[in-house]
Amino acid sequence: MKSTVFSIKYFLLLVLIAIYTTSCSGIKAVPEGEYLYVGPKIAVLPDSIYSKSERKAFDAEINALLFPKPNKSFWGMRPGLFFHNLKNPEKKSGLGHWLSKKFGEEPILLSNVDVNYNRDLIVNRLENKGYFNVRAEAEANTKVKTATVDYEVTPNAQFLIRDVSYASDSSRIWQDILKTEKHSLLKPNQPYNLDVIKQERVRIDTYLRNHGYFYFIDDYLLIQADSSVGKHQVDLRLVLKPTTPKIAKYPYSINDIFVYVGNNDANYFLNYKKDTVPNYKNIVITDLDSLFKPKIFDNTIHFKTGGLYNRRDQSISLNRLVNLGIFKFVKNQFVIADSLNHKLNVMYMLSPSEMKSLRFETTGKTNSASYTGFEVSTNWQHKNLFKGGERFKFSVFGGMDFQLGGNNQGYDIYRLGSELSINWPRLIAPFGINYTGDYVPRTQATIGYEFQKRMQLYALNTFKTSFGYNWKYRTFSEHNLDVIEIFYVSPTSVTELFQNQAQTNSYDARILNKQLTFGPTYSYTFTNTMLNKKNTWYYKGSADLSANIVGLLTGANVKKGKEKEILGVPFSQYAKVENDIRFYHKVSPRATLATRFLAGVAYPYGNSKEVPYLKQFFIGGSNSIRAFRPRSIGPGSYDPKTAPSSFLMDQSGDIKLEANIEYRPKLFSVFEGAIFVDAGNVWLINKNEARPGGEFTKDFYKDIAIGAGVGLRVDIELLIFRLDLAFPVRYPYGEDRWAKIDLLNSRWRKDNLLLNFAIGYPF
Structure with a gap:
């Protein structure tokens, strides 16, 4: 084994030396009499009056100004030049030509650098910062084939x-x-x-x-x-x-508001009749095809006749009209209606989009639990059902998942269902709400059904319905409140095979119980990750309450034998809170450090001894701890492999903690890399004999599972394809929980390396 390890190390060393040599050989292609520009050297003088941090700040700001940037280098290597030099000038095709075009970089020469221009840039920038007596000198410094430009900058005192x-x-x-x-x-x-x-x-x-x-x-x-x-x-x-x-x-006030809906009159803004009488709440509406109720414009246009012009009102109005999603184009114009009294007319020209659509979708998928499958769906949508911008959607879907290998082979999953939803662009409530946000608030209602068949085991009928609101005051934050959300799950077609399993494992027997949950849910989301900033955040917090009022009114207390039912089904009573915090730090223009922390707790009380299965937490898989299969970790230190005749790897818990850190460097072209570490677990609040070691204790940290790995991503703008290769570092169970990593052992690689294929980033 030692000789094998030595051979591999020796081979890798030779590869690195070869790459280094060939990468640096790109310098040989620099034309005679020219020098490869390798970057600036900046000295801030005098050293004695500036601290180290001040000089570092000067250096960073000046570096950002200077142009052009030298060729990218990595440990002294310049792979861009290496690929560039693979091109044969006499050929316009071939592998070398393709590699040069795809990954190559033109050499940046000293002659490309305008030294005097850069020096003037430095002086100008520092003068803008208050260093009015700044002095700067610049000089090229050449070696055999490379050159730097040395800048000596004397800022003097800041005003x-x-x-x-x-x-x-x-x-x-x-x-x-x-x-x-x-x-x-x-x-x-x-x-x-x-x-x-x-x-x-x-x-x-x-x-x-x-x-x-x-x-x-x-x-x-x-x-x-x-x-x-x-x-x-x-x-x-x-x-x-x-x-x-x-x-x-002079400040201007709003005179009249005009709305034109149609696709035929491009000159409406020039031909409108100034003496037209408003036909709805001081708004002059011209709707050629009577597509919309006038009320929709009163809800979206924030200007009021007689009020002062306000740019924020203009922004809110445009945002709301666009956010309705029923117009292809939204044009806005202001014209002077009364120059003496400083009054403006406001005009909107709206081009309606297609209101009805039928979409057929099919999706193929695979996951790290060895399941392969597909899903097909048909969606019919109407964007303006009652002429008030109401979105109506009806979908029918079906699919199947089957295992090509793994513990659950033969227990294929089939799904069939439908969902109906309607979304109103306003808040429907028994009391008036004065909403002033940038976006149209929405009232939403859904009802759906899904039939899921797990072959050889059981089938589940799931009914769901909800009614609630969604609103955004600003671009970065969003609120979602379902006043009522109801789930009813009823098992059927339970096989003898699964019944025998349930008799030996009370934890799996939960699936045989009918489940009824109802109550409000709320979530708040904040994200500024769309901004081009060095540090950005994402946060989502949610709360889910089931039967808290009904349980209180009925005096439900399952621990005292007072279990209550609705239509013959015991209802679930619990409180669930979950938090998802993500932080993204740009280490450099070509690398990002992404971190995530998840924490959640679901507490059963009153009418329930435990949280229903569909509302519990799960961990593992391609978007979680990637070194472990989905739902195969926990709860706590429980080892699923010790369960008698266990063919189900769906482990769940009432408490969840997870942390992830991932370094994402851009490699070249559309390729990105990743180095990551994932950690976490789930636990039970109450002790369960079927899951020994699963409860949450003061020593919970000893149950943390840890995985690590590397990844490759292909970013093709619309989609990001992701491959992550992960392995366990620490198991949450067993005596010796730290894994013995042996990458050179083929048996270890087969048992421990897990390849995850997915679309999009894990977080």
Whole structure:
């Protein structure tokens, strides 16, 4: 074995040396008399007056400015140049040409670098930061075939703001500007910063545009700087440019609101009749085909006749009209209705989309539990069922999962079901709600049925219905409240094989019980991951309550023999809370560190000794702890392999803890890599003799399962295909729980390596 390990290490070393040599050989292709540009070297002088962190900040900011960027390197290797040099100039096809085009990089030469331009960029950027006496020198430094550009930068002292003043008068616009003074971003004793000055102009412009000044723009504001006051200080003075047009200095109010619905009159905005009488709540509506009820526009358009123009009202109105999902195009225009009294007409031109659609979908899938299968569905949708933007959807679906190997071979799963849902673009409630969010609030109702047959074992009939609300005040956060959500599960066609199993395992016997849950559910989601920021977050918190009021009113208490029923079925009573927190940190432009923490608890009480199976927590699989198969971990230190004649690997719990960390570097082209560690488990709140060691105790941390692995992802814009190869690091059960990892042993690899194929990131 030692000789084998030595041979492999020796082979890998030779491969690395070969790659390094061939990658660096790209330098040989640099034309005669040219030098490969390998990057800048920046020195901030004098060292004595700047701390290490300040010099590091200077270095990072200056580096970000300089152009062009050198060829990408990795441990001194330049694979982009290596692939580029595989191309034969005399051939326009072949493997070398394809590799060069796909993965190659043109060499960045010293002659491509405009040294004087970069030096001026540095001076300009630091002056914008308040270093008015900055000096910068630049010089190329060449070696045999490579070159750097050395920059020596002397920022000197940074100027601070001494005073901020306003060139105000008694006009309406200046009175409104002065109202914002206490919120100014420009503060005495703060460093002069041109970026902050620009933000201050935008802040004032936003305030004015939200208070009627439709024709105002931030470019009309000028902030003058006087740096002659001495002691490295500067005075700032806010003025209106002399060229500011008169029309921009007055707030405008809303006169009439016009809505045109149709696809035929592109010149409506030019030909509308100014004396048209409003036909619904001060809105002039022209709906050529009578497609919509007028109320839909009153719910979406936030402007009111007689009120001041407000850019936020404009944004809300457009967001809501687009969010309805029933218009292909939404156009908005403002025209002066009364120049003397400063009034505007607001006009919307709306092009309806197709309201009805029929979609047929088929999906093939596989998972790490050795199940392979498919699902087909047919969906019919109407986006405007009652002419108020109501979305109606009816779907029928069916599918099957079968195992090609594994413990459950032969116990194939068949599913067949349908669902009907309707979604209203408003809040339907017995009391009035004044909703002011950016998006259209929605009321939603669903009803559905699914039949699931697990061959040779049992079948389940599942009925579900819900009624609730969905709303978003801002882009980043969303609320979902189901006032009532009802699940009823009834088993049927239970085989003798499964009944025998249930007699020896009370935990599996739960599936034979009818399950009824009903109550409110609520979830809150926040995410800013769509922003191009260094650090972004995702959070989802949810709460699920079942029969809490009914259980209280009926005095249900199963522990005292007072189990209550509804229509002959004992109802489940529990409280469930779950939290999902994710943090994404951009380590570099080409690498991200993603982390996730999950915590949940479901507590049975009153009419229930345990949480119903369909509401419990599960762990493992391609989106969880990838080194273990789905639902094969827990609860606690319980080892599923010790169960007598156990053919079901569905382990569940009332408490769930999970943590994941994953490093995601971009490799090349559409390929990304991953290195990850997953950890977690599920536990029971109450002790269960059929699952010894499954209860949650103060030593819960000893039951944590840990897995690790590597992954490859292919990002083709619309889809991300993912392959993750994982292995156990620590088992939650047994005497010696830490795994003995032996990657060179074929038997160990067969027993422990688990390949997960999935679509999309795991989190």
